[in-house]
Amino acid sequence: MCLHNWEDWFHFFTGFVAFITFSAGLVLSSPSQVPILFWFSLFAPVLVPLCMYLLFFSVIGALYAIGKTLLWLKNPKGQVHNFPAEIYEAPDISDGFHYESILESLPTYSYQKQPKDSDSTCSICKEEVQLGEVMALLPVCVHSFHKTCIDPWLVTNMTCPICRCRVDQEIPREVLVFSEY
Known part of the structure; x- marks a missing residue:
C-alpha cells in the first residue's frame, strides 16, 4: 500500500477507524456488556479518530524534532554560514x-x-x-x-x-x- 498524498492518508485513517469501531462492536456484543457497548458506541466515533490524529501528529512532531536535532548536531554552535564576515567584526574586548x-x-x-x-x-x-x-x-x-x-x-x-x-x-x-x- 502506497500513501503518497494527504488524501490517501485520510482514507487510510478513516478506514482504519471504521474497522476498529466495527471490530469492537462485534467483540462487545454479548448481552452482559450492552451498557459498555452503549457507552463505547457514543464515544468511539470521537475518541478513536482523536487518538489516531494525536498519534499521527505526535509522530510528525517527533520526526520534526529529530530533524532539527540532526541539523543542530551538524552545526552545534548555531553558526550562520551564509553571513558575510566582512560586514561586521566585533572588537576583541577579552583583555579589557x-x-x-x-x-x-x-x-x-x-x-x-x-x-x-x-x-x-x-x-x-x-x-x-x-x-x-x-x-x-x-x-x-x-x-x-x-x-x-x-x-x-x-x-x-x-x-x-x-x-x-x-x-x-x-x-x-x-x-x-x-x-x-
Whole structure:
C-alpha cells in the first residue's frame, strides 16, 4: 500500500477507524456488556479518530524534532554560514583595554538647567538629573547619561541604552559638520 498524498492518508485513517469501531462492536456484543457497548458506541466515533490524529501528529512532531536535532548536531554552535564576515567584526574586548579606552574618551560635562520641554532623566537609573551632576555624552548618537550609570553599562554592552547605536563606531561626517554650528 502506497500513501503518497494527504488524501490517501485520510482514507487510510478513516478506514482504519471504521474497522476498529466495527471490530469492537462485534467483540462487545454479548448481552452482559450492552451498557459498555452503549457507552463505547457514543464515544468511539470521537475518541478513536482523536487518538489516531494525536498519534499521527505526535509522530510528525517527533520526526520534526529529530530533524532539527540532526541539523543542530551538524552545526552545534548555531553558526550562520551564509553571513558575510566582512560586514561586521566585533572588537576583541577579552583583555579589557578596548572598553576602558572608550570609557576614557567619552566627553563629560556638568549638567546645567535645560528648557522645560527637554527630558532631564537618566534613561538607565530613571532618576531626575540634578544641577551640576557629571554627565557622559555618547558622541555617535548624542544621548547623555549619568557618568556613574553609563560606565558599567558600556563595560557589558558597548551600545547606547536608548537607540542601541554602537559607541565604538566612528562618528559620521554629517554629525561632525552639524555640530560645528
